[in-house]
Amino acid sequence: MDVDGVLNAFERELGPSFMTVYVVRWPIRWQPAVIDRLRMLLLRPGVEGAWLTTWLEERWLLDELEQVLGLDGLMPHRASHPAVQAIDGGSRIDSRFDAWATFVPESQHWWKLRAADVLTDQLRPARFAWADDELTLSTRTPVGRWRPGRTHNQLLLRPDPMVGLSEADLRRLEDWVSEGHGGGEADAVGILVRDLIDGLGPTLVAALAGETDLRLVQRWTDGVAPFPTAGLRERLACAHRVWRRVAAAEGDGVAREWFVASNPWLQDDTVVAAIAESRLTEVSIAAQALVDESWSG
Structure with missing residues (x-):
């Protein structure tokens, strides 16, 4: 590329x-x-x-x-x-x-x-x-x-x-x-969700996915549950990207706190809530603001 x-x-x-x-x-x-x-x-x-x-x-x-x-x-x-x-x-x-x-x-x-x-x-x-x-x-x-x-x-x-x-x-x-590899995206979702669960825990991952059944979220990691919709895959991918970006810059502890804290870049909502509402561009801007040390929270 x-x-x-x-x-x-x-x-x-x-x-x-x-x-x-x-x-x-x-x-x-x-x-x-x-x-x-x-x-x-x-x-x-x-x-x-x-x-x-x-x-x-x-x-x-x-x-x-x-x-x-x-x-x-x-x-x-x-x-x-x-x-x-x-x-x-x-x-x-x-x-x-x-x-x-x-x-x-x-x-x-x-x-x-x-x-x-x-x-x-x-x-x-x-x-x-x-x-x-x-x-x-x-x-x-x-x-x-x-x-x-x-x-x-x-x-x-x-x-x-x-x-x-x-x-x-x-x-x-x-x-x-x-072409000829229909299960590939399910496997990718499984890898992505496992990373998020390792970093945030299953409860937060379920919340940002808008799901109440923790067992369903856990089963995504095995590729056996009903496959997430395109919109949900976008939310999970955004969460994964900003989690890795913030954790790499600030550490896992700060990244977890950032996901659940009131955020001025998100009208004082949390990152989890904003992702659940598909406000993904706002979340990307908020993550970059934190990494650039311009976040006031």
Whole structure:
């Protein structure tokens, strides 16, 4: 997955579904709802994420990006880059890229085409999906197998760079991943709910899910209970993302207290109540405010 034009939208003025945060000096305009669905996808057994982006030149920036977007631990692979910079200012040239490698996506020597070949040769994935806003710029040149489109074994997406990866793009990706693997999303929900129960306990998880039957919530972890609705899956994914974000920054104890305390960013409601009411954008803003140390509570 690319970053700029995919997870980071280029349009400066976007609607209320977007948030803006900074990774060092770079503004990231992202959609929490899209990231939550992406998290659910990456939690499925057998699905592994990989970065293929110019950000690989300064790899330490990706660590912070993952934390900001709540993707830490879900993007275990990183593609190669022609010249990797060290945080102390040094540089390492990757000899697997020849002298013709270019950063011009219209060229058949675009560095990402070579990086995609190296990555797939290393990982040998059974299937491979690639999202990059510059993919179709190479259609006039021979780019081998890396042409946007869909087959059973390969999906190449070019999002609109002004708005980035959309929920429609995510639906295409989810449908493609689910081909022949119908239980994958149930397994992802189970992993997500187990994490939340470990952090918050079953009573709070049931409350944010709007359920009164604790046994039902516990059974979600086994994938045997009635499958949560799409709206409930969105609430659980949001809770999981903000829990991990706040716990990573402030610790588990503060994160649990934050979920149940009156919050000025939520009109003095609790995070649990706001999630139960599907006020997910407000919850994302409140979590970022706490991490940025601008929360007054």
